[in-house]
Amino acid sequence: MSHETVTNWTRRDDALVEDAIRRGATRRDLLRLLMASGIGIAAGGTIVGRATRAFADTPKSGGSITAAGWSSSTADTLDPAKASLSTDYVRCCAFYNRLTFLDEGGTVQMELAESIETTDAKTWKVTLRPGVVFHDGKKLTTDDVIFSLARHKDESVGSKVNAMAKQMAEFKKVDDRVMEIELSAPNADLPIILALHHFMILADGTKDFTTANGTGAFKCDVFEPGVRSVGVKNENYWKDKLPYLDSFEFIAISDEPARVNALLSGDIALAATVNPRSIRRLETIDGVQLSKTTSGNYTDLNVRLDMDPGDKAGFVEGMKYLINREVIQRSVMRDLAVIANDQPVSPNDRYHNKELKAREYDPEKAKSLFQKAGLFGTSIPIVASEAAGSSIDMATVVQQAGQEIGMPFDVQRVPSDGYWSNYWLKAPVHFGNINPRPTPDILFSLLYASDAPWNESHYKSEKFDKMLVEARGSLDEAKRKSIYDEMQVMIANEAGTIIPVWISNVDALSSKLKGLRPNPLGGMMGYAFAEHVWLAS
Template sequence: MSDKIANWTSRDDAMVEDAIRRGANRRELLRMMLMGGVALTAGTGILGRATAALAAEPVRGGHLKAAGWTSSTADTLDPAKGSNSTDYTRCCSLYNRLTYIDGSGRTTMELAESVESGDATVWTVKLRKGVTFHDGRSLTAQDVVFSLKRHLDPAVGSKVNAIAKQIADVKALDETTAEITLTAPNADLPTILALHHFMIVADGTTDFSKGIGTGPFKLREFQPGVRSVVERNENYWKAEGPYLDSFEFFAIADETARRNALLSGDIQLAANLNPRSMRVLENDPAAQLFVTKLGTYTDLNVRLDMAPGDKAGVAEGFKYLINREIIQKSVLRGLAEIANDHPIPPWSPYFNAELKQREYDPDRAKSLFQKAGVLGQPIRVTASEAASASLDYAAVLQQAAGEIGLGLTIDRVPSDGYWSNHWIKDAVHFGNLNARPTPDILFSLLYQSEAAWNETGFKSEAFDRMLLEARGLLDEAKRKEIYGEMQSMIHNEAGTVIPVFQSNVDGASPKLRGLVPNPLGGQMAFGAAEYVWFEA
């Protein structure tokens, strides 16, 4: 056996198991392994082992109670409008996407059998056959047309409208074939379609209160800001799963209460635990830790179009005032990677390693605040449990501010309503972004001049032009060069302070099985309910 085959065998059997659980057929699995350099005979053996392991492991049945960290009366079952992890978790239970990003970060197929293009502008989507919605309707290309076009309608209020604007047209060629035409080439389209917002809904849907999708669970109960309960879709199209009979999800905003609910057995999955809880959980047999290294971050946003951020040097001052090392080592107990005030993590192939790392420099921060005329004036910073660890970040920032004579007041607000009432709207506030798989998606969501999630009001015609240019390039070297320059622009010009990239820590019952990391977020990118099971 060659080293490559041996390495595959020891490293990626779990990935094959994950693909089987998601409904990949034998042809797709063998093609995936052949692309990885595995001989057909070896691939057949790997497939046999994975199939046998799956047959021996999963157990059907049981009710999973899981707690996230944020919810509000604005919670929604409309995937286009989802704005936080709670929305994503519900939508992953009820709907599917055309494509899916697996645990290795690769884009694979879900409702689509293939998504292909010869020029990166006109894309042909072939749908799987035999897929039905919860109400018994068959999935057709017209559902794809309707779902994608919704993001272009301003009345819908899609959170990915800025990304979707690159879609010029979507039409059904036949019952199972759709054609997507872009305004300009974009080689990332299959990956973009794997975002949580691009879930496929039934043609003509206007009432989302019933949560009718093609997903692994059917809706039993939904109370915005309170809880949701779903039950297994017995007619689910995938060969494996879901294994749970039902799944209940709600928020416990207080992290200590969420952790204690896990330890007492009231819940079996506690999302997004504070790293400081690790010492308690590591030595308690009632819990197991599940750590996922992500491009997720909590950021301080200084609006450039509001006082005091509209004064030159204020946003830059905050960037030098944040002590990244304390946040990494003390607040997050080492479960983080230092960031440099832009959203591309160091492990991305597009990361700009030549951009000088900004260091903690309170003297420079003081000088910048003095020149801006804000030193000694009161500045309010909005923080909430809704933005992961932001209260701890705020405490670190407030202490540093006190040492240079900057008067920071931390306005601690409830989780309920934070994303609709404070995020993006307050002059200086914290946000929290779940990982995204490509620079184009991050830049389009957060920094394009008209982006719905433009947290600091950053506007640059040059940045917008570069975004379009890089999007259609097939020359990866040139693309990396442009993305590197865009990272520099965000680093220097935007009002975003990104101190670290956080690893996600979920706590789970020792009896809960099937959890594997996913680069899009904790709880298997918020879709754990479809794949986990309880040990018999």
């Protein structure tokens, strides 16, 4: 048989081989089939290998999984406006949809919106997809979108994106599928902002969040805050062929070794955010694979500027010189991290300020600054928890550096349960963990503006606030880059947030679980894994 004939076979009938595999044909059966058609053993082996790989990579429907995140609490919510933990985001992505979403490359794609258009970055026309229905059968209209977006502006709701939503000055319904969003000032990032997990679309008038009535790939079957969530396949989902799973359960196992052991024992199919210490072990085990994403996630040490000791001039700067970033990168993160410079815009972002260098480790300079603050020799509590990934190890690095210069730090390890509600944003010196955000405007609006809901160090600067608004409305990319560069310098020098490294998030999963890909919004496929993964046969 000629090479051309073999090539024609492979182009025409690979699907027949894949179908035979689905029906249970063995490798010997397949080779007999090919040899009967005049194809030799060597060529037949190549065809069978390719078809087997293709079959393994073909999404399959059916099956159920349990996946485990690292943190949850009794404050878990099904209200997207109040979502603040990975477990909240996973549920939101499963039960609801957004107007837009970000693909693997960070490009904006349409979701519930069929199109979003503007000519001036201030007035935006939104056209919805036709035929989308909520889980209760209600048809999606612009009334639902207007309700969902407007409630973020209501102070009584307590939305985590209230500061960003305030720029949406007016909503105008044109008809059931077309509406306009009028911004208070131009913002070219609006389609990206609408891809954030908080901007999920609810049914008009929704008040009950004991369950979820969304348009998402799964219907909420069980929601037990701090315990577990179960989603079952939405048979009327508007996305063709999705989801593949019949159901999924999501739980939290705060202890990382326990989370890894649950994966190895087969109790879960996905273990989110694996500690670098576990990676070498997992890399040697058959049936387990790792998914790595480096997209701007970080654990930061926060010193509140409005409380003792952060209100003492020199203390925060001293802490920034006492952070041994190389040790954290090498020993704590096992090189699964990139050295950071105390501001949140990662090197993957086109607006990252490459000229802003990280402070060198200089314990003697730190000692001098602690003396200036009148705090040298005073024991300083540092609150850390497994809830903020690797924070306990980071705190230990700081503690050891302090011991070398005679500056005592009291590392207070607290439970994961309740950490985000009881310690984060509240303790004078504590750790946070920030998931990736796709634009500097979102990062600054959430974390550093004077009215930012997650202003971890209570940083306030009128100049910074004005620059934020100016950059947001500029259509001049060079000017925008220049403003963002200066804002990053301001954060690194003035804010009380210390960001030593950007962390490579590593999720561990069963090799039978397919379809998980990196996403700029974080691990677990930007927390939207449930809709896209499938189980191999």
